[in-house]
Each structure stands twice: as C-alpha cells, then as structure tokens.
Amino acid sequence: MIVRRRHFVLSALAGATAACSRAPEAATATAPAAAPDGATAGQPESTPAPPPKDGVVVVGGAELTVLIEGSNPSLPRSTYEAWVRRSAEMITAYYDGTFPVPSLEVKLVTTGRGSVGYGHHQQGRWVTIYCGRRTRESSLQSDWVMVHEMLHATFPDLPNQYNWMQEGLSTYLEKIVRARAGAYDEQQVWRGFAKSMHHGRPRAGDRGLDVTRTWGRLYWGGALFWMVADVELRKATDNRKSLRDALLHIASIGGNAREMWTTRRVCAEADAGTGTTVVSDLYKRMALAPGDVDLDRLWAELGVVRVGRSVEFDDTAPLAEIRRGICAS
Numbered sequence: 001m002i003v004r005r006r007h008f009v010l011s012a013l014a015g016a017t018a019a020c021s022r023a024p025e026a027a028t029a030t031a032p033a034a035a036p037d038g039a040t041a042g043q044p045e046s047t048p049a050p051p052p053k054d055g056v057v058v059v060g061g062a063e064l065t066v067l068i069e070g071s072n073p074s075l076p077r078s079t080y081e082a083w084v085r086r087s088a089e090m091i092t093a094y095y096d097g098t099f100p101v102p103s104l105e106v107k108l109v110t111t112g113r114g115s116v117g118y119g120h121h122q123q124g125r126w127v128t129i130y131c132g133r134r135t136r137e138s139s140l141q142s143d144w145v146m147v148h149e150m151l152h153a154t155f156p157d158l159p160n161q162y163n164w165m166q167e168g169l170s171t172y173l174e175k176i177v178r179a180r181a182g183a184y185d186e187q188q189v190w191r192g193f194a195k196s197m198h199h200g201r202p203r204a205g206d207r208g209l210d211v212t213r214t215w216g217r218l219y220w221g222g223a224l225f226w227m228v229a230d231v232e233l234r235k236a237t238d239n240r241k242s243l244r245d246a247l248l249h250i251a252s253i254g255g256n257a258r259e260m261w262t263t264r265r266v267c268a269e270a271d272a273g274t275g276t277t278v279v280s281d282l283y284k285r286m287a288l289a290p291g292d293v294d295l296d297r298l299w300a301e302l303g304v305v306r307v308g309r310s311v312e313f314d315d316t317a318p319l320a321e322i323r324r325g326i327c328a329s
C-alpha cells in the first residue's frame, strides 16, 4: 500500500539562504540539427512532437505542470515557470540528462506576505511551494526550496521511521546540485556545511538515525550520513565513484518517490551502483548505532578551514581533491 505522506521543508532549515553571485546556467540541451525539409538530419521523417501545453515545462524528458494558485502573484507566470525550469535543469544535469520522474505537478501558492517559504512533496507526483507577495526574481534566482522538494521526487519513498534518509539527501544534495550548475559556489557550499552539519551529530543517549527523532538528526543527521557516504565512496575508489553513481543506479532501476522501498534495498542498490559496501557499512555505523563523526578532523582532511563566519580552502589537505570533486560539474 502506498502511504500518502508529505515532506516539508522550512526555509529556516538551513539558516538564511545566501545570495547567489551567479545566475544558473541556461539549458544545456540542444535540439538536433533539422534538415531543410523539416525532418531531423539522419533520421526518418516523423511526426513532430506537439508543442508544450500552456503551463507545462518540459525538462529532461519530464513534463512539469506549473499551477499558480493565489490572489496576488508578485511576478509574471513566465518568471515562475523559468524558476521551475531552472531548478529541474539542475537536477537533470546531475542525473545525466534525465529527470528521474516522467512528470511532476508544481503548485505555487502565491498568498501571504513573505517571500519563498516552505514547500512539500508527495509521492513523486506533486510539489507545492508557498511564495508570498514579497517574492522577487532575485529570490527565485537564489532559492533552494524548489530544488530540495524536487529532489524528494527523485529518491525512493521509505517508511516514516526512515525519513532522515530522504530529508538528509535533499538537505545535502540541493547545495551540491546547485553548485554543479553554477548557481552556488563551492565556498558557499562548505561554509553552509561547516556552519550547520554539527546539528546532525548524535547527542548523549542517541541510538542511531533509525531511532532518534529530532530536528537535527532528521535533516542534518541525514545530510551528514550522505556527505560521509560521498567522501567514503570517493576514498574507496580513488575518487572515481561517488554518491552520484549510487543515485544514478537507483534512478536507473526506477527508484524514485513513486515507489516504496526499504532502507535495506537502498543500501544494497547504492552498493551495487558503486561496486562497494560503503553505504551498507555506513548504515550500520550511523543508522543502527550512534556513529558519531569527528567533523573537525573531516574538515581538516577535506581542506575546509573555518575563518570567522566563512571558510577558506587548503588545497594541500589530503582529501582536497575529493572536496573539489564533490562540487565539480
């Protein structure tokens, strides 16, 4: 039975969203060259694809239907649609050109006084984001909520006890996905992690991510799990395999939020996609046991040096190449 559940994200989750210094890259997909008669060069003549319907954005093979609901949208529809497109394109680029679900209904609720607020996702089919009348185009350029919610659609649904795995993945990956697309820079990524990842560490009496239900463990404990998985996968494979290989494999066998999986299956397929046992081993350490992480040591190994409220990079650190690989396009 599919249990209908929602994944919420509060905009306060990661603290204030830093302003984006660069606009996201435009679409990278290019249309095939057309022959003079209109047929695609080198291809048999066929019926051209119908033009997208009004309110439908097509990205990575997926149809994203944009619904605007509310009395006072502060921006034209085209601007909201561009935001949806841009967010989906970043995820599509991470997933090798395919958006992991065939369609998504994105509802924007334009009520209230604020800017981009919270959102939620359901079953790999629906995303809702609340954006009030203070929403500006610049708010959408630097937004992370849309990417966070869309990423939920790309990963298998799990029983409620294991929400940390889903929330943690969206919390970790939205920064990586945006950095890889040029919408966020590497320094912002690591500054955010250095500032907030400690919320995910176990406290006294913790029994593991599968058991402990606190805000810190739900979002940042899960993010810590996936960040360590990413680093450990790269360490185990001389930086040739990463979390992305695990997720690409899971997506390739239909593992998205339209399917209910078990954590055992997630771990087994993550291992299969990387030819390692890294994710299963880490699950035993951090989900079935408290499994603390020495973050000061990890930052030092990655070459992330905290300087006041910001970070600098030490490229002579032993895992500096791994750190660079995480945000590389």
Ligand SMILES: [Zn+2]
Pocket (backbone or CB within 6 Å): 007, 008, 009, 148, 149, 152, 166, 167, 170
């Ligand atoms: Zn979420």
